[in-house]
Every structure is written in C-alpha cells, then in structure tokens.
Amino acid sequence: MTENSNASQSLPPLCLIGGGQMGRAIVGGLIQAGTIRPDDLVVVDPSAQCRQWWSDQHPSAKCHASVQTVETMPPIVLLAVKPPIMQRVAQSAPKQWAGRLLVSVAAGITLNSMQAWFGHDRVIRVMPNTPCLVGEGASAFCAAAGATDEDQGHVKTMLEAVGIAIAVDEKQMNAVTGLSGSGPAYVFTIIEGLADGGVLAGLPRDLAMQLAVQTVLGAATMVKETGQHPGQLKDAVASPAGTTITGLNTLERRAVRAAMADAVAAAKQRGDELG
Template identity: 40%
Template sequence: MTIKFGIIGGGVMGEALLSRLINQQIYLPSEILVSEPQAQRRSLLTQQYQIAVTSDNKEVVRAAEVLFLAIKPQVFDSVAAELVEDGVVVEGQLVISIMAGVPLNKLEWAFPGQPVIRAMPNTPATVGAGMTAIAPGNHVQLGHLERAQGIFQAVGEVVEVPETMLDAVTGLSGSGPGYVAILVEALTDGGVAAGLPRAIASGLALQTVLGTAQLLKETGMHPAELKDKVTSPGGTTIAGIAELERLGFRSALIEAVKKAYRRSKELGS
C-alpha cells in the first residue's frame, strides 16, 4: 500500500500525532512510515501502532505523500545536508515542519520547489487538546493548507499565521504549557501551605484551571470581566489578586513569553 504519511522523528510529538491520526482513521497504520534512529523507540512504535519504521530518513522522503519533520532543530542541518547531497526530492510532496526556529527559507532550501508548511503545535496535542499555528511557504496552494489543517485538527485546534508571528506563537502557546504547569504546581503548594492534603489540593488546582479556561472559551468572556465577577469588595479573591500584583505575577508571565520568543528567534538565526 502507498505510504501516505511519513515522519522523520518518532519522539513525543511525532507519536502524539500519529496516534491521533490512526485513532481517527485519517490514516491507516499501513499508510504510515516513521524514521527513528533509536532501535528501542522503533520497536515500541511498531508494537504500539503496527506501523512501519526505519532508521533511514531517505526511505521516508522517497515514499511519503506527506512528509512530517518532527526532529530537534539542532539536528536539522545534518539531516538536510544528507538529503540535499543525495538529491532526495519527491515532486509535489507536502512537507510539514514542527521544528522551532527553523525558517521557511531554510526548509525550502532543503526541499526546493516543494510546498512547505511550518507549524508550531504544543504538548496538549498528546491528548487531542493542542493548539497549532501554521505558516505556509511560497509553493503552498489551498489544497496543501487544507490537508495540513486536517492533520493538525486531529490533535486540537489550528490557526493560520504569517511566518513572522511563529516565534511569538512559540513563546506563548508552544512554551505556555510549561508556564501553566508551574501555575498548577504553585496553586497546589499554596493549598498544602494553607492546610489541605496534597491530593485534594492538586485536584482542586487542576479543575480550577481547566474549568476557568473552559468558561472563558465557551462564553467568550474577557478574562478581566471574569476577574471582576469573582472579586467582591474586601473579599478573599481581591486580597489574593493584590498580592499577585505586588509580587509581579502578571509581569513575570509577560516576560516569560517575551524571553521564549527571543530564544525561538535565536534558534532560527
């Protein structure tokens, strides 16, 4: 059977995507080929998903209709040099990269004349709740965009942005799960410090973050409006918010996004 979806890099994000694509029957296991350097990892992917695996990147490039690059940006130069040296190009093949900081012009150098799309998903994609921003290259047509959107909709929501915004996307939604994880951990520790058992504090913190996000999304309410609704004069919430403001909580998050944004730009330079 024809290989319709090829992945170079069988790590966490690559596995998250292929598992959802198979689960939603967008691709059959027999239509997927993954290149992965670690033998143990190849064995795990084969056993778990009944897909074909290889250690040869060129085999995936030659076979796949859609090529998905899920490797670390630091190793892209060596992988690209290998492909360029051997002239491995498949005409009309859609190339999708999730490498942070690797620009479209660099990707199009490695895959000349090919439709190339840069994408920035985040780790909630592993449970189908991801947020992915995509930016099209010079040779991308509407059909390519629709295909990429269909792939990433398997793991969450998708938005199209110009490439100039992708570093900012990386700083916000790409790195954001790390910030939220610290928030949940800190809320839990605060509950423990106030006398709650850790298991109860953890459950309260998790559901509070999840429920607040769901409320904001479903109602379209501005976060400031929700904040105002839950703060009564002289009450507990405004006391807590005042302390957050005193300690620079809001500024710390803003600066974290900006710092991650700058680091993403450095990776691409």
C-alpha cells in the same frame, strides 16, 4: 476532544521523521481521530527504543532507523526533529524529499531555510503544542509559495484532528511559539504552584492536585464558553475585602502577570535566535 469539521477527513500516507514526544502527540492524535491509519504510516528515528515504542503501539506502522532505508517515501513528510539537526536531516537523503510536502514543526526554522536545505519550496511550517496528544492542541501554520491550497488543506486537516489550527503570517510564528507552543509548560507550572499552595494551606497532596487541575480547566472553559474578557470574569469573583482580592493582590505584588508576559516574549526571542 475538541470538535471540528475536519476530524473525520483522512490524510494521504505520511512519513514521520522523529518519533519523539511531539511526533507522538501529533500522529498519535491523528490515529486516534481516524485521520490516518497506522499501516499508512512510516516512522524514522535512530533510537531503537523509540522505534520499539511505535512498533508496540502501532504494529502495522513501518519503522526505520534511517531515511535511506525507506524505499517509497509517502507524499507527506512530517519533520518533528530538533532545530539544530534539521539541516543534517535535509542533507541525509536529498532524493527522498523530491515532490513531497514537507511539514516542519521545528521551532525557529524559517521557510527560507527549509527551502534552501531541502531544495524545493513545497514546505509548510507548523507550531503545534503537546496538548495535541489529548485532542486539545493549539496550532498555527504558514506556507511557502510552493505549497498548494490542497497542501495547506492537508495540514489544516492534520492539525484540526488534534485541536485548533490557525493560518498566520510567518513573521508571527515565533510569537506563536512563545505563547501556545511553550504555553503548556507555563500552565503546568501554575497548576503545580496552586497544588503546592493547597498543601501549604493544609490539604493532602492528591486532593490539592485534583482541585488545582479542575480549577484551571474550569477557568479556561469559562473564558472559552462565555466569550467574556478574563478581567471581567476575575472581577466577578473578587468581592470587596474578600479572600480572592487578597490573593490577587499578592499575585500583583509578585508581578505574576508581567512574568507570564515576559516568559512569552523571552521564548519568542529564543525562537528568533534559533532561526
């Protein structure tokens, strides 16, 4: 897990609206880090299967099918629902949101929209990613005017318990979505492609996958730990007329680097559309 100064801090009680994959990634990481206790957690999700998962994993958490049945709403509400249903959630129980810090992870939904729908401006918008589940998340956040320094501190504590957290201007949030928010899926595709290449070259599938995963992990760690530009590290292993430069030439002819940049830009544009 990524080391950070806030991982040992605790958060006030929290309500998770939407107990699916992203909610599990963030809150599961918080529980694992000791930043929140399961008995300080309320989970709201209409899916009985989802609520059963939370009850099985964290029996002391309080699970509800609807916001209306939550008698005492915790001071922090983490809204981990799909963007198209956020407005419906806001309208479902307006009294429940009064005075609460609202933290949204919905891609593309602006602070202005959140303030209009929920009726106040104590709102923070977050873009996390699924590696939060293993303590290696890359998250960014921006705050509305009504969010206090303490509120932003709570969100930073929340996110740094499961990775890194960076405060950004809201105009940068959809670019963050396209890069780190969607980025794990791009990297998973690269890992799959590397493993497929290994199989094509004659390696057993399990060995090819093991080597592909460790190769990506090791390369990322080198960039992080050395502080060198990826291009420098690439050049260091690309000897004249060697195997690596031959493979890199194939990637350049297939425009892999441009395709990755285009994927980030396209995801950013889709975030703009959702907003």
